Every structure is written in structure tokens, then in C-alpha cells.
Amino acid sequence: MADHPRHRLGSPLRFALDTAAFKRDPHPTFARMRDAGPMIPLKLPFIGRAWATTTYASTLALVKDNDLFVQESRHAGKSGVVGFTWWMPRSLKTLTNNMLLKDEPDHRRLRKLVDQAFMRRGVQEMRPRIDAMADALLDELESLDSVDLLNDFARRLPLDVICEVLGLPNQDRAVFAEWTKLITQINKPHDIIRALGAINRMIDYVRGQIEDCRRSPRPGLLGELVRAEADGDTLDEDERLSMVFLLLAAGFETTTHLIGGAVIALDQNPAQKAYLLADPAARMERAVEEIGRFWTPVQTTKPRYVAHDADFFGQPLRRGDVVVALLAAANADPAHFDAPETLRLDRFPNQHLVFSSGIHFCLGMQLARVETQSALSRLYARFPDLAIPPADQLDWITRFGIRGVKSLPAQLAPHLRRAA
Numbered sequence: 001m002a003d004h005p006r007h008r009l010g011s012p013l014r015f016a017l018d019t020a021a022f023k024r025d026p027h028p029t030f031a032r033m034r035d036a037g038p039m040i041p042l043k044l045p046f047i048g049r050a051w052a053t054t055t056y057a058s059t060l061a062l063v064k065d066n067d068l069f070v071q072e073s074r075h076a077g078k079s080g081v082v083g084f085t086w087w088m089p090r091s092l093k094t095l096t097n098n099m100l101l102k103d104e105p106d107h108r109r110l111r112k113l114v115d116q117a118f119m120r121r122g123v124q125e126m127r128p129r130i131d132a133m134a135d136a137l138l139d140e141l142e143s144l145d146s147v148d149l150l151n152d153f154a155r156r157l158p159l160d161v162i163c164e165v166l167g168l169p170n171q172d173r174a175v176f177a178e179w180t181k182l183i184t185q186i187n188k189p190h191d192i193i194r195a196l197g198a199i200n201r202m203i204d205y206v207r208g209q210i211e212d213c214r215r216s217p218r219p220g221l222l223g224e225l226v227r228a229e230a231d232g233d234t235l236d237e238d239e240r241l242s243m244v245f246l247l248l249a250a251g252f253e254t255t256t257h258l259i260g261g262a263v264i265a266l267d268q269n270p271a272q273k274a275y276l277l278a279d280p281a282a283r284m285e286r287a288v289e290e291i292g293r294f295w296t297p298v299q300t301t302k303p304r305y306v307a308h309d310a311d312f313f314g315q316p317l318r319r320g321d322v323v324v325a326l327l328a329a330a331n332a333d334p335a336h337f338d339a340p341e342t343l344r345l346d347r348f349p350n351q352h353l354v355f356s357s358g359i360h361f362c363l364g365m366q367l368a369r370v371e372t373q374s375a376l377s378r379l380y381a382r383f384p385d386l387a388i389p390p391a392d393q394l395d396w397i398t399r400f401g402i403r404g405v406k407s408l409p410a411q412l413a414p415h416l417r418r419a420a
């Protein structure tokens, strides 16, 4: 390992990870970060001072070590949740009672209750249904001159799928989509107030749905979570609510930006797009893995805490320090991926960290894969020549941690429009 200076968390290095330029092309920034060492101190929006990984090796080591890196602040001699402050309402803090923010044994107890529903086999069986949902959305868009592929397609498909998995009524999806939009699009301080209002309405709604399920059982995961209580599993009311929110939040914006990112990445790489469309049935699975690596829509894990003083990749970590694993930096590391800045849809093996690793690796990984494969197959089967603006004209999300755009204006069949 090359020798790097010993850094101090009190003297964070300056890298802009919340700009449109970085989201458009993160590689030059990641290269400079790697030069500073595999573990570097940063000052991050909302999170504050935190150590961040910059290489594949340090990222993997961080997410695998759940003795040294813990989710619950009390296991590192602290209190509260990173990013949450005293003024946030109790309703919001209730929602932090979820598996992602828990250490063992609570994490395992909560994950076990739902992991059956997200196993590979069951998810594969959902493929025809997901194809049909994608087709139905595209039917609505077909006759329009121009569409917003992000909000009208990439956002709606994962929401439709997760609502069906949970067993939430179809007719509630439009208002649900509106609330989730308010919650996930926080750019200015007053957006927080609107988001809090939407969260409270969603909490009331989910509570109501749980009550309905108790009175009259119905298919879906929500019903199973209610039945789990009858079977004597330990899941309190806050945990049940928090679980539903986690599944909605973790399963929805993430997949939206993988689908949106895929359309942008394929547009920027026409030869690769032609290769994929020449035989989508055979090439789609591997292609989605590579698009995932190349785009890495979730650029970072949630912050964790250092449980005890330790040296990690040459850096002196102190109990209570905050750390993040930069999955996007890992997926861009030339020590692990040959020409990482190049999209190669036949890349194999491809041990990317898009869905992280270790005990908190993505529960919905299989679902996200099938949704994205399905979305791209159905979209390009109908609109192989769809056109979008160049990357520098897109409206990028600058918020730290997510790589994606706020909207994706597209002409689905530009040659037909020209001919008309």
C-alpha cells in the first residue's frame, strides 16, 4: 500500500461531491480523492465531519466490519442519529426504528421478517407482472410528443411494484407518488416543512392501512407483517411503521435513478446501446450489472460510527467518529476494475458494490435488478430511437449521495415525429 499522510478528522479535505459537474462525471474527483489515501476526512452536507473510503478495498472492508463500524450511536458512546437534530419531530425519529439503522441482534430480527419476500426465486416469478406494469405505463406515454421519462416512467414503475409487494390499494398510488416526491426532493429549507407535512400524512395513511389489514386480511407484505404479530413475532408498532417506510424509501428512489441513469448512460454510449439492442434477451442481465456499476445511483452508504479506537487503512479512527463507505468510489477504482470509466456491457466478472455488502447489503437487490431489466427491455423494444438532451443540459440532482437527474425530457419516437 502506498504511504499516505495521516489525516485528522478535524482537518477535512475539500472535495465537492454535491455539484452537477461531479454528478455528470465523478471520475476526476474520485481519482484525486484516491491520491489522498484510501480513507480520508471530509465535511459532508447534513452529516458533518466524516471519514470516507475512496478505494474498493477500503470500502469493502468498511461494510464488512460490523464490529468496528456500527449503526447505533449508543454502541459508539454517542446519542441520536447522524443527520437528525433535536428540532426534528418525534414522528420522524420513530421512522429510524428500522433494520438499516440497527445493529445485531435487532437488525437480524427485523430483516428476517421480510427477507423471504425479496428472495431471487419469488422475485423472478414476478417478472411477467413487472413487464405488464412497465407496458401499461408506456401505453400512457406512447401518444405524447415529449415525455419526462424520469417522473412518468422510472419513478412510477418501482412505486407500482413496491405498492403491489406491500399490498397497498391501486387507487392510492397517485397521492402516494406525490407524497414521496415531496419527501425525496428536499433542496431548500422550506422543502423540509413540506416534506414533514407529507411524512405525517403518510404515517396516518400507513397506520390506517395496518388497521384495515387487522380487520380484513389481504395479500401482500403488509398483511404478513400484521400476521407476524399474531404468530408471536416481536415487532412493535413503531417498528412496523418504520419497516413500511424503509421499504418504500429504499426501494423506490434508488431504482428510479438506476433506470434513469441507464437511459442516460446508453444514450452517451451508442455503440454499447446497439450491442445491447442486438440481442437484449441474452445481454440484458449482464448489461444491468455493468450499468449499475458505471452509474452507481446510491453513491454512499448511510453513515456509521466507529465503535472503538482503531487504525484503519493507515488512519487513526477514534470511538464515535462518523464514517461513510463511498460505493461509487469503489466502483470507479482502477485497482479493481479495468478502465472503470468505460461502460462495457459484457464486463465479467463484475463484483461491483452497487448494493453494498456485509450484513446490510441491499434487501431489494433482486427486485431492483428485475425492475431495471424489465424497464429497459420494454422501453427499448418499443422506442429504440428515443432521444434525450445531452448530459450538460440535464437538471442534475446535486444532493450528496444520489446520482441522478430531476427530470429526463425525452422524445420517444423522434423519427416518426420528423416524418409526420
Ligand code: HEM
Binding pocket: 099, 100, 101, 111, 162, 246, 247, 248, 250, 251, 252, 254, 255, 258, 297, 298, 300, 301, 302, 303, 327, 354, 355, 356, 359, 360, 361, 362, 363, 364, 365, 367, 368
Ligand atoms: C437500484 C436500486 C437499489 C440500490 C442501488 C440499492 C442500494 C442499497 C444499498 C447501497 C444499501 C446499503 C445501505 C447502507 O448500508 O447504508 C441498501 C440497503 C437496503 N435496501 Fe436497497 N437498493 C436498491 C433497491 C432496493 C429495493 C427495490 C428495495 C426493496 C424494496 C431495497 C431495500 C433495501 C433495504 C430494506 C435495505 C436495508 C438492508 C439492511 O439494513 O439489512 N433496496 N440498498
